[in-house]
Amino acid sequence: MKPHRQKRLGIILFIAVGLSLAVGLTLFALRQNINMFYTPTQVAAGEVASGVQFRIGGMVKAGTIQEDQGSLRVSFVTTDYASDVPVQYEGILPDLFREGQGVVAEGQIDSAGVFHASKVLAKHDENYMSPEVKAALDAAGASPENHMMQPET
Amino acid sequence: MLPELGSFSLILALCLCGILGTLPMVGAHTGNQVWMNLARPLAAGIFVFLGIGFAILVYAFLTDDFSVSFVAQHSNSMLPMRYKFTAAWGGHEGSFLLWTFMLAGWMFAVGVFSKSMPIDFVARVLGVLGLISFSYILFMLATSNPFDRIVPLPPADGADLNSALQDIGFILHPPTLYMGYVGFSVVFAFAIAALISGRMDAAWARWSRPWANVAWAILTIGIALGSWWAYYELGWGGWWAWDPVENPPLITWLFGTALVHSLAVTEKRGVFKSWTILLAILAFSGSLLGTFITRSGLLTSVHAFASDPDRGFFILGILGIAIGGSLLLYALRAPLMKADAGFELVSREMFLLANNVILVVAAASVFLGTLFPMVYQAITDDLISIGPPYFNAIFAPLMMLLVVFLGVGPLSRWKRTSPAYLVAQLSRVALASLVLGVLIPLLVLLEFSLAASITLLLALWVIFSIARDMADKTANKKTRVAGLRSLSWSYYGMQLAHFGIAVMLVGVSLTSYFSSERSVLLDIGGTVELGGYRFDLVDSRRIEGPNYFGEQVEMTVSRDGEVFRVLNPERRLYVASGTPSTEMAIDAGLFRDLFVTLGEQRDSGAWTMTIYVKPFVRWIWLGAIFMAFGACIAAGDKRYRRLRVRETRTAGSPSSEVMQPAS
Numbered sequence: 001m002k003p004h005r006q007k008r009l010g011i012i013l014f015i016a017v018g019l020s021l022a023v024g025l026t027l028f029a030l031r032q033n034i035n036m037f038y039t040p041t042q043v044a045a046g047e048v049a050s051g052v053q054f055r056i057g058g059m060v061k062a063g064t065i066q067e068d069q070g071s072l073r074v075s076f077v078t079t080d081y082a083s084d085v086p087v088q089y090e091g092i093l094p095d096l097f098r099e100g101q102g103v104v105a106e107g108q109i110d111s112a113g114v115f116h117a118s119k120v121l122a123k124h125d126e127n128y129m130s131p132e133v134k135a136a137l138d139a140a141g142a143s144p145e146n147h148m149m150q151p152e153t
Numbered sequence: 154m155l156p157e158l159g160s161f162s163l164i165l166a167l168c169l170c171g172i173l174g175t176l177p178m179v180g181a182h183t184g185n186q187v188w189m190n191l192a193r194p195l196a197a198g199i200f201v202f203l204g205i206g207f208a209i210l211v212y213a214f215l216t217d218d219f220s221v222s223f224v225a226q227h228s229n230s231m232l233p234m235r236y237k238f239t240a241a242w243g244g245h246e247g248s249f250l251l252w253t254f255m256l257a258g259w260m261f262a263v264g265v266f267s268k269s270m271p272i273d274f275v276a277r278v279l280g281v282l283g284l285i286s287f288s289y290i291l292f293m294l295a296t297s298n299p300f301d302r303i304v305p306l307p308p309a310d311g312a313d314l315n316s317a318l319q320d321i322g323f324i325l326h327p328p329t330l331y332m333g334y335v336g337f338s339v340v341f342a343f344a345i346a347a348l349i350s351g352r353m354d355a356a357w358a359r360w361s362r363p364w365a366n367v368a369w370a371i372l373t374i375g376i377a378l379g380s381w382w383a384y385y386e387l388g389w390g391g392w393w394a395w396d397p398v399e400n401p402p403l404i405t406w407l408f409g410t411a412l413v414h415s416l417a418v419t420e421k422r423g424v425f426k427s428w429t430i431l432l433a434i435l436a437f438s439g440s441l442l443g444t445f446i447t448r449s450g451l452l453t454s455v456h457a458f459a460s461d462p463d464r465g466f467f468i469l470g471i472l473g474i475a476i477g478g479s480l481l482l483y484a485l486r487a488p489l490m491k492a493d494a495g496f497e498l499v500s501r502e503m504f505l506l507a508n509n510v511i512l513v514v515a516a517a518s519v520f521l522g523t524l525f526p527m528v529y530q531a532i533t534d535d536l537i538s539i540g541p542p543y544f545n546a547i548f549a550p551l552m553m554l555l556v557v558f559l560g561v562g563p564l565s566r567w568k569r570t571s572p573a574y575l576v577a578q579l580s581r582v583a584l585a586s587l588v589l590g591v592l593i594p595l596l597v598l599l600e601f602s603l604a605a606s607i608t609l610l611l612a613l614w615v616i617f618s619i620a621r622d623m624a625d626k627t628a629n630k631k632t633r634v635a636g637l638r639s640l641s642w643s644y645y646g647m648q649l650a651h652f653g654i655a656v657m658l659v660g661v662s663l664t665s666y667f668s669s670e671r672s673v674l675l676d677i678g679g680t681v682e683l684g685g686y687r688f689d690l691v692d693s694r695r696i697e698g699p700n701y702f703g704e705q706v707e708m709t710v711s712r713d714g715e716v717f718r719v720l721n722p723e724r725r726l727y728v729a730s731g732t733p734s735t736e737m738a739i740d741a742g743l744f745r746d747l748f749v750t751l752g753e754q755r756d757s758g759a760w761t762m763t764i765y766v767k768p769f770v771r772w773i774w775l776g777a778i779f780m781a782f783g784a785c786i787a788a789g790d791k792r793y794r795r796l797r798v799r800e801t802r803t804a805g806s807p808s809s810e811v812m813q814p815a816s
Binding site: 006007010011014015018019022025026028029030032033034035036037055067069070071072090091092093095096135 | 495496497498503506507510511514517518521522525535536537538539540542543546547550551672673674732733734735750752753755756757759761762763
């Protein structure tokens, strides 16, 4: 084989090996790390098996935040105004976590229907509603405007 | 009245962009000197009018003109002066104006620093930039004019700037990031001008390189600032979250890094030409993609602006035309490019190719992970998210591989290197980094972690190979000092940037593997120990700021029974917006950060808080600073200045520079 052919073959082989390695790794990693998103209605209907990692999004139901006095355990109810799902979390909640505001939690559901969150997300910008929460409310036929909390005075 | 003048100056700038995008381009095609010479004054004019527009917006903020809708949404009469100033880029409209203004700044700079380039080339570069600005300003006027008024009843006071943005990190991060982002538009314009004119030679690469280096350096700093800001402001102790809005700058940066290296090959050896052009197009597309993702609100992210679908479609339109158009041009012109020289399987070209392939694959996998949820939703209607584990699983091995090549590349020779030479040069380097990489964590931290050892080993590999190379390159001179003096700026720049990678690698690995954190509920007088430090909660008190009130706790930090630092984390409530915000307290150090975030106070009076000990976290940003410095030093290399003079002399006889069609 001529040297420049050999070089070209080398380059092509190198790129092919690199690419297939990357594609393989990517697909493997993607399969492992997709978090599906469910609405409280879907979760309450039992659409998710226990032990599966997923995200749930809805509003924090007013009057349901309960803090354990002796530890960092917190429980609240997330709702899409059609169904409710109780959530438990141990840790510090984000600044913008409040009753009547949207919340997205990541974690697993147990057999009793309680969601154990490993992560709770609330947003930077309070005018901004995460597409996930909005989708959950739309799916349940509840527009957030009808249920918006009155601004604090 | 003033805000209307602001709109008016935007419209004027739009008109100038329209002219800049057409006349000089046509002039360059037909050889009309007058039309080509219009490019520089037009670029200056656009810079001036966008500057006036931006100044008027800032003035509206400083004077609390709440009849302007954008001001009313992002400012408040109680906001401290410096934040009123920076609130001008605290939301979509204003930040887009800043973005466009920065692009105009780059255009102006191209006009000023291009005296040595042939005028037809300058006309084309500025013409392309004019077209880009034209689409940006059109977008701004059509969907997000920052000067829109609230009529007839303006609010008495504004809604206040988002509390997370009232901070020094925010003052610096977006302008720097934008500056770096739009800097790649310049390199893109150089590439398009080269495609149009058919001028794809070493001179072209030499003109592009300083611009690419500077844009890359600024982008590096911009990303690092964002990471630093997220670290201390968002309060979760992390420095990178693979957030959908963090990713596009990283994608652009990865393409940009590949481009900087590929340009080096094109300049020195006259090969990889069409690849370099493609990378310039990709880096620019990355910056447009970032704009699209941030401003369309399609992805869930901490950064997303409250959004409006029209904007998304508009940007998608720009994206489609710019990327589609440039790729079409590329497809038509690229086959004409021909390599000036060959190279062998083991050569510096080959190692740089490896660098490029890895960087592009890394960029592609980040791109895939970022956009996958969006595509998935469009197809199945299900919402999904992709977590950091995906990105870590792909990114970390790729970067490790990249660093392995990084050690070899600079030592290898252009065109052909004998493998035996490389082995002789690097066997001791490899051995030393292997031994120390395993020993250091073991001795210093009394812990063994395979992952930490591997990354440390790689960092040492880079550092030792730099030392080896410098020793080698100075060996033949009379004295070491004379040898060091003989090395060029661009050589030092390269090595400094590579050293920055090693520093960052140390930071990333030690922070990731040896950080500790604890969330606790603490009464006044309570104590918690973490990582050999003892934290005592001494006191809490109410505080009042200019536009917020809140609570502050006092914590003493002690080690071996000796108090060495008092930390005062705060929890604030911003009056106008009613948003709560936590202010972290950090004891920063070169070797470790102590970091306390305050949660809420329970009814019992106890505070929830999280304490972090983060070893070597500063090294991540320190590494980025080295990298940026390195790129700037390389951009200032003598040869760019010296050769410019020679270029002007030979500019009249371009025949040898024009590329030949491939047979």
